[in-house]
Every structure is written in structure tokens, then in C-alpha cells.
Amino acid sequence: MKAKGRARLxxxxxxxxxxxxxxxxxxxxTGLDVALVEPRPAPRWLAERPDLRVYALAPDNAALLxxxxxxxxxxxxxxxxxxxxxxxxxAGGGELAFDAAAMARAELGWIVENDLLVDRLxxxxxxxxxxxxxPARVEALEQDAAGARLRLDDGSRVExxxxxxxxxxxxxxxxLAGLEVDAHDYGQRxxxxxxxTARSHQDTAWQHFLPTGPLALLPFAGGRxxxxxxxxxxxxxxxxxLDDDAFALELTDAAAARLGRAVPVSQxxxxxxxxxxxxxQVAGRVLVLGDAAHVVHPLAGQGVNLGLRDVAALLAEVExxxxxxxxxxxxxxxxxxxxxxRSDNAVSAYAFEGIxxxxxxxxxxxxxxxxxxxxxxxxxxPLQRALWRHAAGL
Numbered sequence: 001m002k003a004k005g006r007a008r009l010x011x012x013x014x015x016x017x018x019x020x021x022x023x024x025x026x027x028x029x030t031g032l033d034v035a036l037v038e039p040r041p042a043p044r045w046l047a048e049r050p051d052l053r054v055y056a057l058a059p060d061n062a063a064l065l066x067x068x069x070x071x072x073x074x075x076x077x078x079x080x081x082x083x084x085x086x087x088x089x090x091a092g093g094g095e096l097a098f099d100a101a102a103m104a105r106a107e108l109g110w111i112v113e114n115d116l117l118v119d120r121l122x123x124x125x126x127x128x129x130x131x132x133x134x135p136a137r138v139e140a141l142e143q144d145a146a147g148a149r150l151r152l153d154d155g156s157r158v159e160x161x162x163x164x165x166x167x168x169x170x171x172x173x174x175x176l177a178g179l180e181v182d183a184h185d186y187g188q189r190x191x192x193x194x195x196x197t198a199r200s201h202q203d204t205a206w207q208h209f210l211p212t213g214p215l216a217l218l219p220f221a222g223g224r225x226x227x228x229x230x231x232x233x234x235x236x237x238x239x240x241x242l243d244d245d246a247f248a249l250e251l252t253d254a255a256a257a258r259l260g261r262a263v264p265v266s267q268x269x270x271x272x273x274x275x276x277x278x279x280x281q282v283a284g285r286v287l288v289l290g291d292a293a294h295v296v297h298p299l300a301g302q303g304v305n306l307g308l309r310d311v312a313a314l315l316a317e318v319e320x321x322x323x324x325x326x327x328x329x330x331x332x333x334x335x336x337x338x339x340x341x342r343s344d345n346a347v348s349a350y351a352f353e354g355i356x357x358x359x360x361x362x363x364x365x366x367x368x369x370x371x372x373x374x375x376x377x378x379x380x381x382p383l384q385r386a387l388w389r390h391a392a393g394l
Contacts (some may be wrong), residue, residue: 008159008160009033009034009158009159009160009161010034010161010162011024012034012035012037012150012159012160012164013034013035013163013164013166014138014164014173015173015290016038016134017114017118017166017167017291018114018117018121018290019289019304019308019310020038020167020290021118021121021122021125022064023164023166023314024130025070025124025128025130026067026312027314028125028128029067029068029128030319030322032318034131035131035133036125036131036132037133037134037136037138037150037152037158038132038133038136039135039136039137040135042122043118044115045113045115045118050113050220050221050266051113051114051115051116052193052269053114053192054114054220054226055111055117055304056109056218056305057079057110057112057304057305058109058305059105059108060305060312061304062109064308064311064312064315065117065308068121068124069124070120070123070124073120073123074120077116077120078112079110079116080110080111080203080219081106081107081108082108082110082219083099083100083101083106083107084098084100084108084202084204084205085098085204085207086204086258087207087209088208088256090208090209090210090211090256108205111205114304133156133158135154136156138150138152138153138173139172145285147159147162148162148285150173162285162286163285163286163287164286164289165179165287165292165293166289167292168290168292169276169292171288171291173286174292174293177283177288179279179286180279181278181279183275183295184275184276185274186273186274186275186297187232188230188232189231189232189233190228190229190230190236190271190273190298191229191230191236191240191270192226192228192229192268192269192270193226193266193267193268194266195217195224195265196224196262196263197217197259197262198259198260198262199258199260200223200259201217201223201225203219206258206259208254208255212230213229213230213232214230215227215254216228217255217259217262227251229251229254233272236270237270239268240269240270244263247264247268248262248263248264251264273297274295275296275297277293278292278293281293289307289311290304290307291307293310294306294307
């Protein structure tokens with residue numbers, strides 16, 4: 001799937017993952033001329049082979065996907081609602097609980113596979129008029145006050161008034177724009193897999209804080225659960241090398257047998273964990289979104305939610321400019337939007353890091369207070385609602 005030659009467009013988006021594809025689709029729906037550049041082949045979701053990478057999609061981002069016309073297709077394929085959350089600490093103390101009924105909602109959010117979201121977003125791109133360059137990679141950038149010019153490795157050139165870098169944590173376009181990042185390696189990896197458990201997951205997301213890092217059990221279709229088990233690098237490597245029986249025993253113990261015996265039903269994988277924040281989300285006519293702008297700890301499941309909120313903020317700026325009949329891609333709008341989103345993303349990134357540090361250690365003094373803190377939060381309904389509404393983007 002390639003579009004050759006030179007194009008004069010409003011927006012060129014680098015990166016066809018969830019955030020990049022949603023950005024291209026959202027802007028095209030406003031009437032802008034948009035191109036999407038993606039180095040990998042067009043995505044394909046296979047129902048019989050669940051993607052190990054899942055997201056806890058928040059209600060505000062489901063609403064965004066609804067506006068883009070793809071959420072019904074995602075729900076029709078496979079999306080598991082979760083209606084409760086239970087958070088507890090291995091050191092004891094109280095439990096923090098969230099329930100949809102208490103929030104006057106049918107669900108708190110949905111567990112959705114990455115490949116499914118990308119597949120459904122891509123299915124809508126062509127009909128929205130998005131020009132696709134796939135597979136193709138941005139290999140050079142020139143820009144001036146009028147716009148950005150991208151040279152692709154397939155021989156194409158794309159000219160646009162603005163370029164959006166949504167091409168992941170190792171973003172080529174961000175690097176070509178000269179934008180620097182501040183990064184911190186946590187020395188941890190997130191081990192992911194699908195499991196079956198002796199007891200039902202009860203449409204509940206379970207999170208157990210352990211001295212080595214949090215373990216999340218996320219409800220999935222067919223009675224299975226998706227796990228994200230944060231472990232130090234060496235411990236993650238050891239756990240990956242276990243046979244299924246040994247892995248089942250250790251995982252069941254780590255989950256305090258909340259759902260009974262846990263049995264792996266998929267391969268296992270692990271990904272490195274780090275915090276990475278771009279120092280500025282805009283350079284000239286290049287704007288940075290999603291993982292290209294911010295990588296956060298996965299304990300709160302907020303990575304893709306933050307990225308989609310970047311898209312929603314950009315969409316709101318464009319629509320506000322349309323309403324005023326002013327320039328939808330003006331540089332000052334990019335600067336204003338970027339400053340606001342970088343502030344929000346930095347607060348979130350450091351907050352998640354602080355929670356991870358508080359609960360992922362065996363320091364006696366910290367251990368004495370963190371369990372009771374969870375219990376106290378669980379006994380204060382206004383605080384519970386405020387915490388959930390922040391996570392839900394409401």
C-alpha cells in the first residue's frame with residue numbers, strides 16, 4: 001500500500017499505531033488533507049491469536065473512538081468491560097476498591113488489544129481520505145515557517161503544513177526535528193501473558209503491590225485474564241525461563257491466590273520499563289504525540305490513554321480554530337497545545353513513578369504506612385471518585 005510522488009497537505013503523521021492512526025483519522029474527519037507514514041506492513045488483527053499487548057481503555061478515549069466511528073467495530077470484535085478494581089498491598093493493610101455502580105456507570109473501562117484497535121482504525125483511514133505511505137519510513141526532514149518536507153525511504157516526498165511525530169518511543173521524526181528526551185530506566189520489565197484461573201475474574205481488574213513491583217490481572221474475554229507482572233530485570237528473565245507448571249505456582253502465589261490457581265494459556269513476553277519525556281512537544285512545524293512524547297510506567301494502564309488525550313486536545317484546537325474561521329495549523333496553536341499537554345503528561349509520569357517507588361520496596365518504614373494509606377483511601381468515597389475520574393479522563 002503506497003502513495004508515490006509529492007503531496008501538498010495540511011498534516012503528515014509519522015507512525016500508524018493507535019495514537020498515530022487515531023490522529024490521522026481525527027484530523028481527516030475535520031476536512032484536513034492528511035497523510036500517514038508507517039514503516040511496517042498494514043496491520044491485521046487475528047481473533048484466534050489474542051495480542052499480548054492490551055490496554056485498559058478509559059471512558060473518555062472510548063468516547064473519542066466513538067466520535068471517529070470505530071468504537072462500535074471494536075466492541076463487536078472483542079472488548080472486555082471491567083466493572084470493578086481491587087488494589088491491595090502484600091504488606092497488609094486495607095484495600096482500595098472501585099465499583100462501576102458507585103460511579104453510576106455500567107463499566108469503569110474496557111480491556112482491548114493493541115492489534116484490534118490499530119486494525120479498526122486503519123479500516124477507516126482510506127474512507128476518510130487519508131493518504132497512506134506504507135511501508136515507508138521518514139529518513140529526512142526539512143522545515144521552515146511554511147511547513148515541513150519529509151523524504152521517505154521509498155522515494156516519496158511529503159509536504160505538509162505540520163508534521164506529527166507519533167512513531168513511538170524511538171521516534172525517527174522526533175530525532176530529525178532535534179527534540180531531546182529525558183529518560184530514566186527503572187531496571188524493571190513487564191512480563192505479559194494470558195492465564196486461566198480457577199475462579200472467575202468477575203469483570204474486575206486486580207492489582208497486587210509486591211516488593212518487586214505490581215502485578216496486574218486484567219479481565220479478558222472467554223474467562224481469561226491478561227497479566228502485567230512488573231519485576232526487576234534479572235527476576236523477569238528468570239520467570240520467563242520457567243516451565244508452565246513452575247510459572248503457574250509462582251504467579252498464583254504472587255496474586256495471593258485471589259482467583260485460585262493461575263494457569264498460563266499463551267506464550268510469555270517482557271518489555272523494558274522506563275520513564276521518557278520529551279523536553280518540548282513541538283519544534284517548528286513538528287508536533288510530538290503519544291509514546292514519542294511520553295513513556296510512563298504501566299502500573300496504571302495510562303500509556304495509550306495519555307496518547308489518545310493528546311489526540312483529543314489537538315482535535316479540540318483544530319475544531320476551535322474552524323469555529324473561529326482562523327488558521328487550524330498556526331504555529332502559536334501548536335505551541336499552546338504542546339505546553340498544556342506536556343505539563344499534564346509530566347505530572348502523570350512522575351505520579352505513576354512515585355506510586356511504583358512507594359509500593360515496590362521492602363523498606364520497613366514505608367511498609368508500615370502504605371497498606372493503611374490504601375485502606376484509608378478505600379474508606380473515603382469522595383477520594384475514590386476523584387481518583388477514578390482522573391484516571392478516566394472525566
